[in-house]
Amino acid sequence: MSEIRLPVEGGALETYRLSGRASPLAHRGRASFNRVAFAAAHVVADPLAAADPWIDAAIDWDATLRFRHRLWDLGFGVAEAMDTAQRGMGLNFPQAQELIRRSLREAASRGDALIACGAGTDHLAPSKDLSLDAILDAYLEQVAFVEGEGGQVILMASRALAAAARSPDDYLEVYGRVLDAARRPVILHWLGEMFDPALEGYWGSPDHGAAMDTCLALIEANADKIEGIKISLLSKEKEIAMRRRLPAGVRMYTGDDFNYAELIAGDGEGHSDALLGIFDAIAPAASAALEALAAGREAEFHAILSPTVALSRHIFRAPTRFYKTGVVFLAYLNGLQDHFTMVGGQESARSTLHLAELFRLADRANCLDDRDRAIARMRAVLAVRGVA
Secondary structure, X not given: OOEEEEEOOOOXXXXXXXXXXXXXXXOOOOOOOOOOEEEEOOOOEOOOOOOOOOOOOOEOHHHHHHHHHHHHHOOOEEEEOOHHHOEOOOEOHHHHHXXXXXXXXXXXXXXXXXXXXXXXXXXXXXXXXXXXXXXXXXXXXXXXXXXXXXOEEEEOOOHHHHHHOOOHHXXXXXXXXXXXXXXXXXXXXXXXXXXXXXXXXXXHOOOHHHHHHHHHHHHHHOHHHEEEEEEEOOOHHHHHXXXXXXXXXXXXXXXXXXXXXXXXHOEOOEOOEEEEOHHHHOHHXXXXXXXXXXXXXXXXXXXXXHHXXXXXXXXXXXXXXXXXXXXXXXXXXXXXXXXXXXXXXXXXXXXXXXHHHHHHHXXXXXXXXXXXXXXXXXXXXXXXXXXX
């Protein structure tokens, strides 16, 4: 029986015996889903680059792009240069441009690979003194770049707009003008303050109900320019309420990494499609579950995905913005990269106890590809962190 000594609260060690099955194997051909499913993909750092990791984002391009091909092989679309790629937390806009350019080229080489790319205002320093025109220009620059490279835009939330806006009307003005300029329908992204504290009060109100009214007014006035909206509020009730109010033809993409299984399955009044960071970490399991759902085997869908929910809630626990550390750690455990080094030095953002519990939950969720490799890599991380 495979086992490992893991730390527990208080400084002691316990023997943990692995009980899970290996994660589902990757599909040889494209999977067949009845939901649109994007995985927000992480970037793989170059651990041997002569760079200061808190300042320079040295990226291993081969490993980063190889990971995107894996997601496409499993049937997912790639949501590129989003917060999962550490946008604004180690990855700046020039680096995001290079990531977008390379990923779009890889997608084109496959013919039918689904990809959409984040466009925001992260090259503009937030300030309450910024004009709306300056924020608009920043948005337009990034939208033009993504579309100029042949990509679909995911219109990311703006820290600059959150800092400078004085009313909901300011959001409607800026977003309305950006949508007017976009050449093809975009995906909106409402990223909650639990993911980024700088986005507190987005859409002009700290009350999510009032903010939702403003966002829906924008969507209703521009439905032909909006393919869908991803909301990341970690509240299934708020997502369902908004989903039921969307204009016909506008998709709801769940960004709820706590309740994704039931939101994707849906109810008698509709379902959510998916644009999720957790799909980066649990891609084989999620792919197998979505195939089962498409084939009408909903019980199997839930049987596969339900064990992953506890893992996801742990990875995305507060402070939620540090979830990327767990995503990359699981990629390391599963042999999808050769090291646990992150841009921005973010491998230090979670405690040793957090990583130990992640290991347990990944095993119980059947999300470890190879037990022996996962144990060896877990031991190596523990050793570096002082656990003999």
